Amino acid sequence: MSATSESEIGTARIHQEEILEAAALCFMERGYNASSIDDVARRLGSTKGRIYHHYRSKADLFADVYRYGMELNAAAIKPLCRAYDDPVEKLKAMAKVHCLTMLRTRPFQRCVWEGVSLLMRGATTPEQRETLVELQGLRESYAIRFREVIEGAKESGKADFESSGIATQIFLMALNSPIFWYSPRDTDDDEQLDEIASRCTRFALQGLGIGKEYLQDV
Amino acid sequence: MSATSESEIGTARIHQEEILEAAALCFMERGYNASSIDDVARRLGSTKGRIYHHYRSKADLFADVYRYGMELNAAAIKPLCRAYDDPVEKLKAMAKVHCLTMLRTRPFQRCVWEGVSLLMRGATTPEQRETLVELQGLRESYAIRFREVIEGAKESGKADFESSGIATQIFLMALNSPIFWYSPRDTDDDEQLDEIASRCTRFALQGLGIGKEYLQDV
DNA sequence: GCTTGAGCATACTACCGGGTATGTTGTCAA
């Protein structure tokens, strides 16, 4: 609320990132409602006081985890936005990167998933509503970026589906799916993640009706 | 616990089905942890007493909702198990029916989804563990049925993927996806559900690498 | 008509967890 310089915001973020990570892990494992603030604090090796010093409420903390997760997503596909002419090539790159981001930041992505839907029914105060609408907007504008490219692929004749809205939904769902069924191996093998992302990406692109001849290098 | 005749079990089920439905709706809207027993009772126009007369705990109630949802799934695909020679034709039928069941029994399927994973971390008593393992088994054996047919489709040369395990996961995820992004219209149009199920099914089958020439009638 | 038990409702307890109020410590600026 007070006038804080950007450096102050920066250091605050550094302090908070540790909290964010612990919160994301807790929320992923037990869900938002089943995770207590004390749980998050225990994971940090500290107490409630630390969390409530940085966040005004549990919902605020969750919102920040959500926001951070969406920032990671947006940052990952940002370099690709202007780098391709062919929409299919662009879609391939975006899908692969998106899926890799899912795998690499799984706890946050699980929070994004649980996300707004649950909070909508619980949140009561007007400011909370406002925050949720904002977060919802982040998610939707992200999905729209994919939808536009998907529609471009259809117009190029290389994809084949009926409703772009539905197609986008299933497409993203296929790419998101590993955050649920993939449990990371002890050997944190980056190649293995790449392998999984490739398979999800191929599945999703083929689901859109894109021929295998375009998917050799995925 | 006492020796109950089958008819007694039958009438008990009838009484309980009303509770099951209310519980499924509550759990779908707010999630398991955020739904109180009183919420479920309110939706029934009754009180806690009724629920605790039939169920020993909240977890028990949820388990029954889960079980019921899985029974619906199993019953839906059961007639198809011996009706096809071509694995692709069988898979088409199973996928379509599965997706339609998702759409028609959405509240229960959302509970199945939230399902065991969350409870695993919360459930403490040994008997609860036992129940969860049983429910987990229901889900897995159901998935295995799909996996076998999917593998059959690959062996027939009409499908093309690398890991049948991963392929099955993404495949089912694509078919399950409408329980999240589809919100039923006021006009409870059965044809519309069929339309959506068709699109999901085509997406999922194409994702497996099955050619469009096999998917005209989906 | 009396008992018995199923099928609930009512009233109550115990505890957990979100939130707050206050104390403590280190650091930095004046």
Next chain:
DNA sequence: TTGACAACATACCCGGTAGTATGCTCAAGC
């Protein structure tokens, strides 16, 4: 040196909720 404030820890409050104990009613069986 001291005041001020950030960054926590400690101690406490209190509302909500799972679960229980008990009361009520009605229908069936004898």
